[in-house]
Amino acid sequence: MVKTFKYIILGGGVAAGYAAREFAKQGLKPGELAIISKEAVAPYERTVLSKSYLHPEFPSRLPTFYVYAGPRREILFPEWYSEKGIELILSTEIVKADLAAKSLTSAGGETFSYQILLIATGSTVIRLSDLGVQGADAKNIFYFREIDDADKLYEAIKAKKNGKAVVVGGEHIGMELSAMLRCNNLDVTMVYPEPWCMSRLFTSDIAAFNEGYYAKKGVNIMKRTVVVGFTANSDGEVKEVKLKDGRVLEADIVVVGDGIRPQTALFKGQVEEEKGGIKTDGFFKTSVPNVYAVGDVATFPVKLYNELRRVEYAEHACQSARKAVEAIKAAEEGKTVEEYDYLPVLYSHQFGHAWEFYGDNVGDTVLFGDSSPESSIPKFGSYWIKDGKVVGAFWQGRIEEERDAMAYVARVRPSVQNVDELAREGFSFARKI
Numbered sequence: 001m002v003k004t005f006k007y008i009i010l011g012g013g014v015a016a017g018y019a020a021r022e023f024a025k026q027g028l029k030p031g032e033l034a035i036i037s038k039e040a041v042a043p044y045e046r047t048v049l050s051k052s053y054l055h056p057e058f059p060s061r062l063p064t065f066y067v068y069a070g071p072r073r074e075i076l077f078p079e080w081y082s083e084k085g086i087e088l089i090l091s092t093e094i095v096k097a098d099l100a101a102k103s104l105t106s107a108g109g110e111t112f113s114y115q116i117l118l119i120a121t122g123s124t125v126i127r128l129s130d131l132g133v134q135g136a137d138a139k140n141i142f143y144f145r146e147i148d149d150a151d152k153l154y155e156a157i158k159a160k161k162n163g164k165a166v167v168v169g170g171e172h173i174g175m176e177l178s179a180m181l182r183c184n185n186l187d188v189t190m191v192y193p194e195p196w197c198m199s200r201l202f203t204s205d206i207a208a209f210n211e212g213y214y215a216k217k218g219v220n221i222m223k224r225t226v227v228v229g230f231t232a233n234s235d236g237e238v239k240e241v242k243l244k245d246g247r248v249l250e251a252d253i254v255v256v257g258d259g260i261r262p263q264t265a266l267f268k269g270q271v272e273e274e275k276g277g278i279k280t281d282g283f284f285k286t287s288v289p290n291v292y293a294v295g296d297v298a299t300f301p302v303k304l305y306n307e308l309r310r311v312e313y314a315e316h317a318c319q320s321a322r323k324a325v326e327a328i329k330a331a332e333e334g335k336t337v338e339e340y341d342y343l344p345v346l347y348s349h350q351f352g353h354a355w356e357f358y359g360d361n362v363g364d365t366v367l368f369g370d371s372s373p374e375s376s377i378p379k380f381g382s383y384w385i386k387d388g389k390v391v392g393a394f395w396q397g398r399i400e401e402e403r404d405a406m407a408y409v410a411r412v413r414p415s416v417q418n419v420d421e422l423a424r425e426g427f428s429f430a431r432k433i
């Protein structure tokens, strides 16, 4: 039997929750909308998984972090969906999508049809076994994307109390998981090939603070080398991590945060792609009529920079979902909405230290404030300057008090006359704009 809906959201992650909230806000009849998700739980705030979910004493657990999408950031519990007549079709993986026939087929053989499809399938991790790394299928080598992955890691942390953990990758996930493993009192070593951590965003100065802070907290960092293999014990559990430079690290747990790729395989050859994602316009419409793509999978026009980009940030997942639904509903009434006007936002916190970034990290940089890892209350920032204008703003430590000003600077891109003066002014430059 074919189950038919007016709207289907494919994927049950961050974007799906915010899209559902927007559909409900804009007006939805019971039975019109379904969310189909491989995961067994309703949409939740994925960013919590690598942070408080692994807290040693007070780990966050559902229902406290189902997406909080409303104006007062109310939590969308599973009952919210049933009250709104939204069907949550969970533990259901779609294995075939026929966009011309407007139909989706699940691994269990069910068929779903729709009038409008919102693709929100997010990203999947890149596995070391796919890259041919020897021994990468040993037990206790973990990847981290969904709540099941977090549960498995949490169990391993408990089982390998005070053991040794190796984290592969020095980007966002590697940084957050290293901090949480260390908070759980594991002996943690990070391994990454780049000259410094978070090298896609951080300058060497920002990284110097963070690496110094991690060292102070007891995290070992091995840079400029890669993992080439693993050995396992007689139970098949990982025992050693072999590095390209010849060093060998003991390990009870390995966590790999070595990159992700957008989940677009279902739609290959059916929809236009760009920069690894599904190409959309500024309303998240794809090249196929009545098919929209949002969140990590969408390659969309960034008006501010006049170029197409694909980003893997939570804030974009929320905002793109809202915009797509606004556009869908407006089109039904013959109206139009403003095009998406995205300002990149990325945030994180580790060891109780938060940072935020707004804008574009291109051009020259200026560091200001107290960026010594030894300070009792470090607080510093960095601006990126391109063509004489501030285009990006990063800051770390007591973030709330600077957020509005720093976001505004990145949005309006003020001119800079004197870079030395900018470094002296620091946060006050942003506050006076």
Ligand code: FDA
Binding pocket: 010, 011, 012, 013, 014, 015, 016, 036, 037, 038, 039, 046, 047, 048, 049, 050, 092, 093, 094, 095, 120, 121, 122, 123, 144, 145, 146, 173, 263, 266, 294, 295, 296, 297, 311, 312, 313, 314, 315, 317, 345, 346, 347, 348, 349
């Ligand atoms: P998301 O990945 O949230 O959801 C995709 C959903 O689709 C999943 O439920 C998946 O199972 C489902 N799905 C995929 N294929 C399917 C199929 N064939 N059939 C059925 N279901 C299918 N960002 C940030 O800005 N700051 C941060 O601090 C963090 N921290 C962070 C921590 C961790 C652990 C992760 C994994 C990610 C982050 N991020 C982040 C990134 C952020 O979470 C990410 O950009 C959003 O979750 C993207 O939202 P989407 O809805 O696009 O995908």
